[in-house]
Amino acid sequence: MTKIIDKSNLSDAALCLKNGGTVVFPTETVYGLGADALKEESVDKIYAAKGRPSDNPLIIHIADKEDIKNIALEITDDAQKLIDAFWPGPLTMIFKKRPEINNKVTANLNTVAVRCPVNEIARELIRQSGVYVAAPSANLSGSPSPTTLKHVVDDLDGRVDYIIDGTGCEIGIESTVLDVSGDEFKILRPGKITFDDIKKVTERIKNDYIDIKNVKTAQCPGMKYTHYSPKAKVIVVEGDIDKTKSYIQEKLDSKKDTTGVIAYKNSNFENSDFTVCFSDMNEYAAMLYETLRIFDEKNVKTIYAQFKEESGIGVAVKNRIYKSAGYDVINL
Numbered sequence: 001m002t003k004i005i006d007k008s009n010l011s012d013a014a015l016c017l018k019n020g021g022t023v024v025f026p027t028e029t030v031y032g033l034g035a036d037a038l039k040e041e042s043v044d045k046i047y048a049a050k051g052r053p054s055d056n057p058l059i060i061h062i063a064d065k066e067d068i069k070n071i072a073l074e075i076t077d078d079a080q081k082l083i084d085a086f087w088p089g090p091l092t093m094i095f096k097k098r099p100e101i102n103n104k105v106t107a108n109l110n111t112v113a114v115r116c117p118v119n120e121i122a123r124e125l126i127r128q129s130g131v132y133v134a135a136p137s138a139n140l141s142g143s144p145s146p147t148t149l150k151h152v153v154d155d156l157d158g159r160v161d162y163i164i165d166g167t168g169c170e171i172g173i174e175s176t177v178l179d180v181s182g183d184e185f186k187i188l189r190p191g192k193i194t195f196d197d198i199k200k201v202t203e204r205i206k207n208d209y210i211d212i213k214n215v216k217t218a219q220c221p222g223m224k225y226t227h228y229s230p231k232a233k234v235i236v237v238e239g240d241i242d243k244t245k246s247y248i249q250e251k252l253d254s255k256k257d258t259t260g261v262i263a264y265k266n267s268n269f270e271n272s273d274f275t276v277c278f279s280d281m282n283e284y285a286a287m288l289y290e291t292l293r294i295f296d297e298k299n300v301k302t303i304y305a306q307f308k309e310e311s312g313i314g315v316a317v318k319n320r321i322y323k324s325a326g327y328d329v330i331n332l
């Protein structure tokens with residue numbers, strides 16, 4: 001049975017982690033499904049609870065950034081600068097792994113993903129447990145990452161030992177994943193910490209992340225799976241706001257199914273069954289997964305997501321909506 005507990009009562013959950021169990025906890029990005037990263041049997045429980053393929057490696061979460069030296073084989077000066085600049089925070093870094101890190105958590109790669117979250121509940125839980133915590137997003141594999149307690153309960157009640165009811169997830173999409181294991185640093189998954197943020201700290205990053213329509217890039221092993229997908233069919237309508245608005249309005253005028261619209265910059269739509277409007281990219285990121293889940297609950301069959309390319313966190317929003325649409329993108 002899953003116990004749902006309050007953040008004021010972390011000690012039982014921390015003990016559960018220490019003893020090899022599974023605990024869902026909030027972070028500043030999305031909820032994570034945690035277990036002891038250094039115990040293979042515990043890591044197995046994560047894959048089982050999520051229904052996640054075991055060739056998709058996990059991020060190890062630490063509360064104290066000094067602990068990185070026990071996980072990474074080498075930390076270059078530039079990687080250290082990034083740690084100093086962005087930890088604790090929503091940046092995951094890929095390092096060459098120390099030999100004692102098990103192959104379950106890294107899915108047999110010789111690298112390991114590590115992140116030091118800023119969310120206080122996450123940090124306190126990890127600290128109290130005394131273990132490093134492997135944690136993917138706490139959703140069933142394939143569905144959008146959870147940003148509220150309800151999302152977690154809908155997906156994982158009965159499949160984990162503890163769920164912590166906490167505040168957080170204000171960013172709303174997963175951390176930036178940056179590979180710092182080679183000479184050139186590469187963004188494998190865009191997020192709140194942007195290319196420009198990283199570039200200010202190190203010259204070893206040359207290019208921003210590029211999402212290419214119809215090309216399912218699989219730089220992070222996990223990125224090759226259909227991710228972030230609701231049950232509804234998502235169609236991204238991208239480009240000039242007036243053009244995308246007219247295109248979506250035409251579709252709504254001849255729609256046959258229950259249809260939802262994610263509107264951008266205050267576009268108004270008629271004949272839409274449900275419309276949610278985002279006024280900037282931070283809001284788009286914060287509310288995207290919640291909106292996809294609400295549309296599913298309302299039995300929406302088709303979702304038109306109006307989108308306009310933007311730098312910064314817009315790169316991450318684009319990546320997530322492209323993926324939830326299975327790269328079904330209309331460019332106008």
Ligand code: TXA
Pocket residue numbers: 027029030031032033056057058059092094106109111112113115135136137138173174175176177188189219220221222223
């Ligand atoms: O914000 C986040 O990062 C959340 C919270 C809970 O911390 N976690 C999260 O974990 O999004 P997950 O498992 O859903 O996504 C981790 C991504 C996957 O795409 C995985 O393939 C990639 O990181 N990854 C993990 N280890 C890797 C490695 N050694 N090399 C390349 N990619 C790796």
Ligand code: MG
Pocket residue numbers: 136137145
């Ligand atoms: Mg995930």
